[in-house]
Amino acid sequence: MTILGIESSCDECAAAVVMDGRRVVSSIVATQIARHAEFDGVVPEIASRLHTEWIHDVVARSLDEAGISVSDLDGIAVTSKPGLAGSLLVGVSFAKALAWAAGKPFVGVNHVLAHLYAPLLAEDIEYPFIGLMVSGGHTMICKTNGFDDIEVLGTTIDDAIGEAFDKVAKHYGLGYPGGSAIDRLARKGNAAACKFPATNLYKGEHRYDVSYSGIKTAAIRQLDQFWNPAFERTDENLAAAFEKAAVDMLVSRLLRAVDDTGITTVVAGGGVAANTYLRARLAKRSDLTLYFPPLSLCGDNAAMVAGLGYRMLARGDRDSLSLNASPRVTAFKRSVRS
Ligand code: KG4
Ligand code: ZN
Numbered sequence: 001m002t003i004l005g006i007e008s009s010c011d012e013c014a015a016a017v018v019m020d021g022r023r024v025v026s027s028i029v030a031t032q033i034a035r036h037a038e039f040d041g042v043v044p045e046i047a048s049r050l051h052t053e054w055i056h057d058v059v060a061r062s063l064d065e066a067g068i069s070v071s072d073l074d075g076i077a078v079t080s081k082p083g084l085a086g087s088l089l090v091g092v093s094f095a096k097a098l099a100w101a102a103g104k105p106f107v108g109v110n111h112v113l114a115h116l117y118a119p120l121l122a123e124d125i126e127y128p129f130i131g132l133m134v135s136g137g138h139t140m141i142c143k144t145n146g147f148d149d150i151e152v153l154g155t156t157i158d159d160a161i162g163e164a165f166d167k168v169a170k171h172y173g174l175g176y177p178g179g180s181a182i183d184r185l186a187r188k189g190n191a192a193a194c195k196f197p198a199t200n201l202y203k204g205e206h207r208y209d210v211s212y213s214g215i216k217t218a219a220i221r222q223l224d225q226f227w228n229p230a231f232e233r234t235d236e237n238l239a240a241a242f243e244k245a246a247v248d249m250l251v252s253r254l255l256r257a258v259d260d261t262g263i264t265t266v267v268a269g270g271g272v273a274a275n276t277y278l279r280a281r282l283a284k285r286s287d288l289t290l291y292f293p294p295l296s297l298c299g300d301n302a303a304m305v306a307g308l309g310y311r312m313l314a315r316g317d318r319d320s321l322s323l324n325a326s327p328r329v330t331a332f333k334r335s336v337r338s
Helices: 033-039 044-066 085-102 111-121 161-172 178-186 213-221 235-261 276-283 303-315
Strands: 002-007 012-019 023-031 075-081 106-110 129-134 139-146 149-155 265-269 289-291
Touching: 002 044, 002 085, 002 303, 012 044, 012 303, 023 044, 033 044, 044 085, 075 085, 075 111, 075 303, 085 106, 106 111, 106 303, 111 129, 111 139, 111 265, 111 303, 129 235, 139 235, 149 235, 161 178, 161 213, 161 235, 178 235, 178 276, 213 235, 235 276, 265 276
Parallel strands: 002 075, 075 106, 129 265, 265 289
Antiparallel strands: 002 012, 012 023, 129 139, 139 149
């Protein structure tokens, strides 16, 4: 089956053609980063307007590069939740119009599940596995039983990990987007320069949860208190220390989940899965079978949407033209299934 995927939940306008949920024939990602950089963050109104301007060309390019036309498609998949309402609506409306005009089946997919599907585009991975979904909007450790069947074990109780990277980078003017800027700087810094306070939430119920508001506030407001005066106060040292504190917390909860469930296959997804230190830290654990998406498929893209959409369409899932965009997915707080 040849599926067109469309992704517009945040600031990337993307379309991709994927065959049988595995072979990425084309993947176009038109990033709006330059247009949001002057505000140091995504401006929802600008994002949805740009999606409206760009989406037609992005979809046309994805079909062109794949060497096919709409009539060759077996179905259309679009991110319908969660994300920025105005941005999601552009992709959903476009997908519905295309599906209606071409008489093709279409299905709305969950962006979070799509991120966890990204590594499966490249490799056969057996369920169950422990999913690690880390992005600007989500931080989740879950037992993944199937492509749309997850049991959320841990989440963040406040900021998402990527959001914490972005806020610290914004405060210190380290670059935009903050996560990749901190990653770059950290490679030249010394993480021992600052020892952020350990955040321990474990009181039984938060066994796999993380919290980023503490280290974010410490990094922004209380740096003097935690800085080791033996080290120079450089952006590189700050980036390395913050990155280590943020990632170590995540890894400790992930390893708890691995130990408790006995599931040693770990599949990562989301923008923060591109982080160099996170990848290196987990690669040291020879007891884990690790899958990270290629860097091009860590951040938002439409190949993961087409891949997951294929699984859903092949099972017979169809959405009607009344499908709406859902900015939030409350089920991901802590429960089973999407
Ligand atoms: O998955 P994504 O593109 O969008 C969301 O669904 O949120 O993730 C974007 C997030 C941003 O917070 C960005 O700063 C972070 O991923 N990010 C990184 C890196 N590359 C992107 N964080 C840490 N290290 C990176 N190399
Ligand atoms: Zn995303």
